[in-house]
Amino acid sequence: MSTGRAGHTARFTVRPDSETARHGPLRTFLRTVDGVAIDAAYDPGSAGYDAVHATGRASAGHQRDLVFVVAHGFTGDLERPHVRRIARVLAGRGAVVTFSFRGHGASGGRSTVGDREVHDLAAAVRWARELGHSRVVTVGFSMGGSVVLRHAARHQRDAATDVVVAVSAPARWYYRGTAPMRRLHWLVTRPEGRLVGRYGLRTRIHHRDWDPVPLSPVQAVPLIAPTPLLIVHGDLDGYFPLDHPRMLANAAPGHAELWLEPGMGHAEHASDDELMTRIGAWAVSRAG
Template sequence: MSNRPAGHVARSTVRPNSETGRRGPIRTFLRTADGIPIESVYDLPPAVYETPSDAPDTPSSPSRDLVFVIAHGFTGDVDRPHLRRVADVLRGYGAVVTFSFRGHGRSGGRSTVGDKEVLDLAAAVEWARGLGHPRVATVGFSMGGSVVLRHAALYGGTDAVVSVSAPARWYYRGTAPMRRLHWLVTRPEGRLVGRYGLRTRIHHRDWDPVPLSPVQSVPRIAPTPLLIVHGDRDGYFPLDHPRMLAEAAGDHGELWVEPGMGHAEHAADDALMARIGAWAVRAAG
């Protein structure tokens, strides 16, 4: 259905880890199909993992076959504490690849807020496969949640997809945080705040053409297992967004509405991430 981008490793470093006796993490820059360098990190699971007595869904050891590729939210990056925490939890279930979207962190380019970012994820998924993992689960948050949906629809090649706190449709301005975000993205003074205040470089051009929306993407993902996760206290996107996505998914999708949860990786606590990890292990089979 699409031309699969050929990402490649531009440079990498390997750092030993004396605590676990494993190599890693591996830090590298991938090159996307449109030539953007993307900062990426690969973490192997711990060498030994003990199962807590109160966590029956936790595997006795992480899957050697499965790798999680994590797509962060807007203004995040690979070294943000909340993303590292999410990665640490998922390492209990498999290897983990994290990366900074274009315009974020040390990656090149400028953010297109969910459009060209699908190329960044495609490069990371290709790298994860090349590291020897036959099964790939993508996990995205907010903007990253929309990107994992579009990637699965346009490129395929994943074995499970998890979208957390994602919008269902573009240009939504129904909440105060989203109105502030639109100001940040569309106004020159907003982009200056993004660059110097939030360490996020935002492209000044409008989308042309407008990319496939998340809700349009979802029906194309089947039969790949899909999990949609959303908090009932999400200040950015109300519950009609995940419900639209779940309705579009039909029988191949699953919806978790989390009581008391806010927005994205900041609000996804360790217990929720452990449940997501266990779901992915079962779904990617």
């Protein structure tokens, strides 16, 4: 057991995974600044398992000092097959940290649907830096996309990011313009919806409304500069139509890069290996 900064208590165990390497990813629980235990995993990728397990830190050189921190969408968690697939593709470009947001999977607490989740991401980024990575790329999907935008706007010191990628992210809060988003609002705001979330989707949702309402993604985007920012969105996204990514890109003219992907749907399930390989290559080129 080791204790890091900002209340980070790590219990390192090894979970074998034949699809990654013979030693498997490191697993730990991180402690957020507001006291929530966050389930997290670290795949050193090209850094090599022997070096990380022996020293507790990533090796320098090649792409080994770069790490992707993946922020999943609402009702996901680090064990979901689509999250593991995203991690495997990105591991070809660097190390990867995955984690489960509060209220999701084995993490503690209850989901606030994008508000206090910035603390969860900050804990994961801080852990990545404690492991020895000097370059951090945050990659978020849907709700996780809104979180990486708001997190980057905060410019935290030991939890800062060097490159930001938001996939299928909303631009504004309380959007109900599509049927999937109306169903999501029922899930979050109604007691019976939260029961479905808890027992059907393994997601424990907080019953309280936001107070105060957090900074919206479109308000956060101008604050991210000069950190490189990529906004990725599918033209067949059933949750958020194309005015959302365009609003985000227009909020940072000359800074944010926008990819509108033909035939793509929503978030991790719609992000195929080819797209994730391109995202990884773009991030590496911007990370310096």
